[in-house]
Amino acid sequence: MPKIRNPILPGFNADPSILRHNNTYYIATSTFEWYPGVQIHSSPDLANWTLLTRPLTRKSQLDMRGDPDSCGVWAPCLSHDGHEFYLVYTDVKRKDGSFKDTHNYIVTADTIEGPWSEPVYVNSSGFDPSLFHDPDSGRKWFVNMIQDHRRRPRSFAGIRLQEYDAEKGKLVGPTKTIFPGTELDLVEAPHLYKRNGWYYLLTAEGGTGYEHACTLARARDVWGPYEVHPQNPILTSEPKPDAALQRAGHGDIVETEDGKWFLVHLTGRPITQFRRCVLGRECAIQEAYWGDDDWLYVKNGPIPSLEVEVPGKYDEKPYWEEKRYTFDAEKGLHIDFQWLRTPETERIFKIQDNRLHLIGREAVGSWFEQSLVARRQEHFSYDAETVIDYSPTDERQFAGLTAYYCRYNFFYLTVTAHADGQRELLILSSEASWPEGRLQFPLADPVQIPNEGKVKLALSIRGKSLQFFYALGEDAELQKVGPVYDASILSDECGGHQAHGSFTGAFVGLACSDINGTALEAKFDYMVYRPVRHESDRYE
Known part of the structure; x- marks a missing residue:
């Protein structure tokens, strides 16, 4: 496979959620206070990406007037259940101080270009929500970090799970905190997957700065208990402050048509002696593989690689x-x-x-x-x-x-x-x-x-x-x-x-x-x- 040079989405393209549908790859990223909400890029080969659409275009879907800087749309999750596209997103109205007001919604569409539906309000208990479509049972699971303003010094209180009933348009049944996080702290950005009878939970930890990381855990039952990857974290730049890609974390995984696996993640490229990321949090990609122990590993990880082999050959001219x-x-x-x-x-x-x-x-x-x-x-x-x-x-x-x-x-x-x-x-x-x-x-x-x-x-x-x-x-x-x-x-x-x-x-x-x-x-x-x-x- 040819090599491409990270990041694949340069400039402000944070918190990637990746999906392969009909042999086209899509990445949804956060837009925060910038309108319209959510960027969706498409690619035929994981190397060359085109900004395709921003689905949240109407007042009924998103109105961020009064949202402070770096609030608004956080960490969208893009998925497909075999019938239609789902997009889960948070509109953050406040993030500083002891309280966070984080309202979570779901919109759907028959095609990626839309039109996207009116939003269904889900909850406000935390942020970074995702929706997991269980391939075996057909049930849908809504998962997000939970916040508790009584906790000190941070309000991050683990990952919460509840079933989502698409016909009723609401959460149903019991709710449970299924993962408290690890010693890396600040657990967020959960994504669930299923493979070989295991439920895998990929999360972000360590905050969004230079200690950022991707943590992986698994369980035989969706409710847990979840055991942590033996080489946690599976991705981080923290041990290597001179690496080209810093602040690596908040990831999502995808399988190619020929069975290869890749992890997309946010990253930053600092300049000056003050390590300032003038291009913001960008989107990079890493090759991954499943070991004989049924754990996912990042190739040459956990430090992210600047150059990565992907199916497509990158054309740098448009850049x-x-x-x-x-x-x-x-x-x-x-x-x-x-x-x-x-x-x-x-x-x-x-x-x-x-x-x-x-x-x-x-x-x-x-x-x-x-x-x-x-x-x-x-x-x-x-x-x-x-x-x-x-x-x-x-x-x-x-x-x-x-x-x-x-x-x-x-x-x-x-x-x-x-x-x-x-x-x-x-x-x-x-x-x-x-x-x-x-x-x-x-x-x-x-x-x-x-x-x-x-x-x-x-x-x-x-x-x-x-x-x-x-x-x-x-x-x-x-x-x-x-x-x-x-x-x-x-x-x-x-x-x-x-x-x-x-x-x-x-x-x-x-x-x-x-x-x-x-x-x-x-x-x-x-x-x-x-x-x-x-x-x-x-x-x-």
């Missing part, structure tokens, strides 16, 4: 291609783009006259309604640019180009105006300002620009360095504006929370705010995302 996004009302917004939290897109953007109109709403970083349309950063170095047509009247109206992680961490080159109405360029940044979420002062000196005319805005990231540029007019030469910023703060490690608290990744995109409340629109002609191979990049 390095420039993306030039134009705006067509009939085609709609390109699938690469997402926005934050709201299902009511008509209030934040529209495509008209072959331009993207962003409708000024709340300030950048709002947890309710901000106009920000962005795509994932998938490369350690890249260029981005756009052309904006915008006529602000004061300092409370601003729009432009942003490199964004969350309300606590962003860089934002804006077209705005002085209090006297004179238009100007101003860079807003909120570098590692948790818990205040304040702009960093002093701001870079504003650049006065004419009150009329389009402005080209651009940025370049080379590893940890970010530089903004601008030009007056589409054909003028770009010139630098502002200092060189530390782009590495657009990372989980600096994402506004303490350890194990930031879960997304860096984006680049277009934004518009009008905190006067007059909904002034900014018009964008296009956006370019241009990957760059750079000598400072350790992995490329």
Whole structure:
């Protein structure tokens, strides 16, 4: 088999759930506060993946206005029971402090592209739910971590099991905590499987940082008792801090048509001496095999491998291609783009006259309604640019180009105006300002620009360095504006929370705010995302 290089889904693609159906592979990943909810990629060969769909597209399925950063959709589980697809997901309304509000739902569809059904509410007892379709009995089992706010220092209280009745659309029968976890702690992300008369329970432990891991246990009965793998954990980067793939954990397994097995898992690739994962939690794959003792082992594990043999041969050309996004009302917004939290897109953007109109709403970083349309950063170095047509009247109206992680961490080159109405360029940044979420002062000196005319805005990231540029007019030469910023703060490690608290990744995109409340629109002609191979990049 040919070798591919991990990760298979670069950039923010966390918490993978994998499924093979009709010889096509699908991976569902978490989207957190980004809308629409859940990313589903497809592949014919485990090597080449295409973003296919995001199934949670309607207000009735998902409304995340008010969800804090790194809340929203956690750890979806994609499965098929022989008749239809099932997607289980959590909408997290609160995660910090002693309590977590985690509402679990199920939607179904006849085809992977949808349409997906109205959601069935299941429970709120914990997060990371999955659904296991027992191939022998035909029964369905709902399994999720359980939380107990009385536990100290963490509320993780084990893995809970209950039967799910699809016809009634609810949980039925007794419920039981079937697995307390191991000494690795913080047990979550359960997936159940059945093979050779054994029920196997794959979980994540150790948190989402550098101690993350995959733990495997098994039992003869679905209710347990479960014994732990003799070489627990089966996957982790923790013993090897210099490994290329770090933070390895939260996995799922799949069997190929010819009987080979693979484990997909989240991972991170740190840069700088501070070990910052600027691309967030990515998705990698490892070959696995069943031993004579009926235990699953990761080939060359437990440390994850950067290069892995898979059935398909990877074509790296699409990964390095420039993306030039134009705006067509009939085609709609390109699938690469997402926005934050709201299902009511008509209030934040529209495509008209072959331009993207962003409708000024709340300030950048709002947890309710901000106009920000962005795509994932998938490369350690890249260029981005756009052309904006915008006529602000004061300092409370601003729009432009942003490199964004969350309300606590962003860089934002804006077209705005002085209090006297004179238009100007101003860079807003909120570098590692948790818990205040304040702009960093002093701001870079504003650049006065004419009150009329389009402005080209651009940025370049080379590893940890970010530089903004601008030009007056589409054909003028770009010139630098502002200092060189530390782009590495657009990372989980600096994402506004303490350890194990930031879960997304860096984006680049277009934004518009009008905190006067007059909904002034900014018009964008296009956006370019241009990957760059750079000598400072350790992995490329």
